[in-house]
Amino acid sequence: MENTIIWESPSNIALIKYWGKYGIQLPCNPSLSMSLKQSVSRFELTYSPIKAGEKSLIYLFEGKENPVFEKKVSKFIDSISNDLPCLNKYKLKISSSNTFPHSAGIASSASAMSALALCLCSMQEAIDEMEMPRDYFYQKASRIARLGSGSASRSLFGKYAIWGEMEGLPQSSNVFAIPFTAPVHPIFDQMQDAILMIDSSPKKVSSTVGHALMKSHPYADARFQQARTNMSELLVVLEKGDFENFTRIVENEALSLHALMMNSNPSYTLLKPNTLEAIERIRDFRSQSKLPVTFTLDAGPNIHLLYPKQYKNEVIAFINSELTELLEEGKFIQDGMGNGPQRIK
Numbered sequence: 001m002e003n004t005i006i007w008e009s010p011s012n013i014a015l016i017k018y019w020g021k022y023g024i025q026l027p028c029n030p031s032l033s034m035s036l037k038q039s040v041s042r043f044e045l046t047y048s049p050i051k052a053g054e055k056s057l058i059y060l061f062e063g064k065e066n067p068v069f070e071k072k073v074s075k076f077i078d079s080i081s082n083d084l085p086c087l088n089k090y091k092l093k094i095s096s097s098n099t100f101p102h103s104a105g106i107a108s109s110a111s112a113m114s115a116l117a118l119c120l121c122s123m124q125e126a127i128d129e130m131e132m133p134r135d136y137f138y139q140k141a142s143r144i145a146r147l148g149s150g151s152a153s154r155s156l157f158g159k160y161a162i163w164g165e166m167e168g169l170p171q172s173s174n175v176f177a178i179p180f181t182a183p184v185h186p187i188f189d190q191m192q193d194a195i196l197m198i199d200s201s202p203k204k205v206s207s208t209v210g211h212a213l214m215k216s217h218p219y220a221d222a223r224f225q226q227a228r229t230n231m232s233e234l235l236v237v238l239e240k241g242d243f244e245n246f247t248r249i250v251e252n253e254a255l256s257l258h259a260l261m262m263n264s265n266p267s268y269t270l271l272k273p274n275t276l277e278a279i280e281r282i283r284d285f286r287s288q289s290k291l292p293v294t295f296t297l298d299a300g301p302n303i304h305l306l307y308p309k310q311y312k313n314e315v316i317a318f319i320n321s322e323l324t325e326l327l328e329e330g331k332f333i334q335d336g337m338g339n340g341p342q343r344i345k
């Protein structure tokens with residue numbers, strides 16, 4: 001007998017960056033992210049009892065075989081079979097798709113691994129015929145998603161999520177992420193994220209390599225301390241609605257991430273000339289218009305332009321008039337803060 005489970009889970013963009021890990025995918029500093037709304041992965045999982053000699057996994061990405069992704073999914077599933085004992089007894093058919101283009105500077109591993117973790121936790125529930133308490137279910141899915149991709153642990157929750165132990169936040173953990181539940185000022189409650197496509201070609205150095213380079217990085221300790229300080233300040237800023245300090249912290253995090261890449265050994269750069277030109281124009285626009293607009297960067301050249309919803313018209317007009325020429329085929333994706341994963345079936 002076959003059963004099917006479908007989950008959609010969003011990508012997220014970190015405002016305080018996770019960069020450097022130890023042990024089994026544990027972060028060297030706490031991070032905070034905003035879950036996106038439009039940029040989601042959809043996973044459909046069909047499972048049935050496995051018979052001797054049968055292949056345990058069939059995987060399709062956007063309707064087609066994809067050996068590279070299949071290998072990742074298969075390795076991930078093998079790594080969590082102790083957590084979800086049902087995996088040894090069933091064969092899985094998984095098909096997934098993204099609502100956003102691959103390599104668009106949107107973390108597809110975060111949305112994909114969180115959606116898959118949710119499907120597998122729901123499968124375990126269905127087989128056990130026992131629903132886990134919801135908080136425990138999401139915590140478990142976050143812990144499992146983390147093993148696939150660290151940043152995926154934060155995609156289990158809507159709005160803002162925190163991953164990594166933090167002083168003064170006893171619920172926080174290195175093992176799973178938690179939703180940030182303190183009251184947030186209305187200015188940060190419906191943040192928009194225009195993802196500016198500077199260059200969509202696959203990055204030359206993966207995040208896995210970047211994290212590993214932090215192990216011998218001369219500034220590693222200072223970086224982990226900087227992230228902790230930025231994190232505690234950001235939590236106050238989010239509550240107070242202080243956009244000036246939000247800008248200072250978020251841009252400092254984005255540029256520190258890339259500075260760490262540039263002075264790693266060996267060193268590398270992911271930023272492109274147009275990334276820097278766009279940053280200049282964003283900062284000029286902010287100082288002339290006095291509008292609350294800031295940016296962050298993921299591990300890539302594309303820019304996430306962040307602003308409160310009420311300034312959408314002005315910001316889109318600015319992108320169209322001053323940034324389009326710097327973007328690949330003039331493209332940007334208008335996204336914003338989302339409410340987290342959704343079970344479809």
Ligand code: PMV
Pocket residue numbers: 013014016017018019031107109149150151152207208257298299
């Ligand atoms: O989750 P990973 O291993 O792909 O690392 C992601 C690291 C950054 O995206 C650069 C920062 C973050 O916190 O999401």
